[in-house]
Amino acid sequence: MVILPITLTIAAAAALINIWLGSRVGRVRMAAKVLTGDGGHALLTARMRAQANYVENAPFFLILLGLIELARGQALWLWLVGIGFIVARILHAFGMDSLEKPAKTRMIGIIGTWLLMLGLAVYGLVIVYALPGAAATQTVIG
Numbered sequence: 001m002v003i004l005p006i007t008l009t010i011a012a013a014a015a016l017i018n019i020w021l022g023s024r025v026g027r028v029r030m031a032a033k034v035l036t037g038d039g040g041h042a043l044l045t046a047r048m049r050a051q052a053n054y055v056e057n058a059p060f061f062l063i064l065l066g067l068i069e070l071a072r073g074q075a076l077w078l079w080l081v082g083i084g085f086i087v088a089r090i091l092h093a094f095g096m097d098s099l100e101k102p103a104k105t106r107m108i109g110i111i112g113t114w115l116l117m118l119g120l121a122v123y124g125l126v127i128v129y130a131l132p133g134a135a136a137t138q139t140v141i142g
Contacts, residue, residue: 017086
C-alpha cells in the first residue's frame with residue numbers, strides 16, 4: 001500500500017481552503033442578495049474569481065506533488081513547496097478583495113503559485129530524465 005503523506009496533507013489543506021473560498025463567495029452572495037452570477041457586484045465577482053483561479057491551479061499542483069512524492073522526491077523540499085502553495089493561495093484570495101488598486105498579496109500569491117508550480121514541473125522532468133536510473137528508461141507496474 002502506498003501512502004503519500006505530504007500530498008495527502010496538502011490536498012486536505014487545499015480542500016479546506018476551497019471550502020473557505022466558497023464560504024467567502026456565499027457570504028457576499030447572501031449580503032448582496034444575488035442568487036446566480038455576480039449581479040454586477042464587484043466584491044462578489046472578485047471572490048468568485050479568487051475561488052475559480054484556485055480551482056484552476058490546485059489540481060495541477062496536487063497532481064505534480066503526488067507524482068513527485070511517489071517518484072521519491074526529496075521530502076523536505078516537497079513539504080516546503082506544499083506549504084508555500086497553501087500560503088500563496090491564501091494571500092491571493094485576500095489580495096483579490098482589494099477593488100481599488102492591485103494588492104501586493106495578490107501579486108505575491110500569483111507569482112508564488114507560478115514559481116512553485118514551475119519548480120515542481122522542472123523537478124518532475126529532472127526525476128524522469130536527468131537522474132541516474134531515470135524513470136524514463138524504466139517501467140514500474142504494481
